Amino acid sequence: MKKMVVMTCMLLTVLNVLVLQCFAEDLINGCYGNMFKRLRIVESDNECKQYETSIQWNATGIQGAKGDTGLPGSAKAWAWVKADGSIVTHGGESTIIITKIGTGQYCIETNPDILSSYHVIIATLQGADLSPGFINANTGWGSVCNPHGGYGVFTANTAGTAADKAFGVVIP
Numbered sequence: 001m002k003k004m005v006v007m008t009c010m011l012l013t014v015l016n017v018l019v020l021q022c023f024a025e026d027l028i029n030g031c032y033g034n035m036f037k038r039l040r041i042v043e044s045d046n047e048c049k050q051y052e053t054s055i056q057w058n059a060t061g062i063q064g065a066k067g068d069t070g071l072p073g074s075a076k077a078w079a080w081v082k083a084d085g086s087i088v089t090h091g092g093e094s095t096i097i098i099t100k101i102g103t104g105q106y107c108i109e110t111n112p113d114i115l116s117s118y119h120v121i122i123a124t125l126q127g128a129d130l131s132p133g134f135i136n137a138n139t140g141w142g143s144v145c146n147p148h149g150g151y152g153v154f155t156a157n158t159a160g161t162a163a164d165k166a167f168g169v170v171i172p
Contacts, residue, residue, distance in 0.1 A: 030054075077095065078096070097109040102162070108145070121171055135153065
């Protein structure tokens with residue numbers, strides 16, 4: 001049985017080398033230790049010792065089959081908004097409309113209108129890693145955004161003072 005396994009491994013190695021020679025670019029050469037079962041990467045298969053088996057493989061590989069189309073996202077609407085209130089990109093079943101009414105004050109509407117009373121809005125600051133500042137999303141009444149639908153995102157610097165900041169917003 002052991003002899004059969006060794007012969008099979010040797011045959012596969014030989015076949016592997018023959019096939020990979022057809023794809024000579026991007027080849028990786030290795031030496032596989034027959035006793036200790038360790039692989040080392042080498043520049044050339046000539047570097048293998050007498051107790052190692054020379055192996056090669058293609059770095060790129062062959063193109064796999066195309067996967068299934070994924071399920072649609074669950075967000076009703078989302079947008080990436082610049083500090084000036086302009087939208088960089090957006091998506092979902094509804095379009096987000098931003099009206100910047102003051103420093104750090106961004107009112108949100110959707111078209112078609114999907115917002116209902118106390119609808120959840122998720123917002124996060126965008127920018128360099130650990131961008132300092134604060135963000136708040138108001139989805140209730142009593143907002144300066146009431147004339148614009150009542151929903152707003154408000155950004156501030158680390159001192160809590162209103163400041164224009166880029167942000168991402170999602171309406172789940």
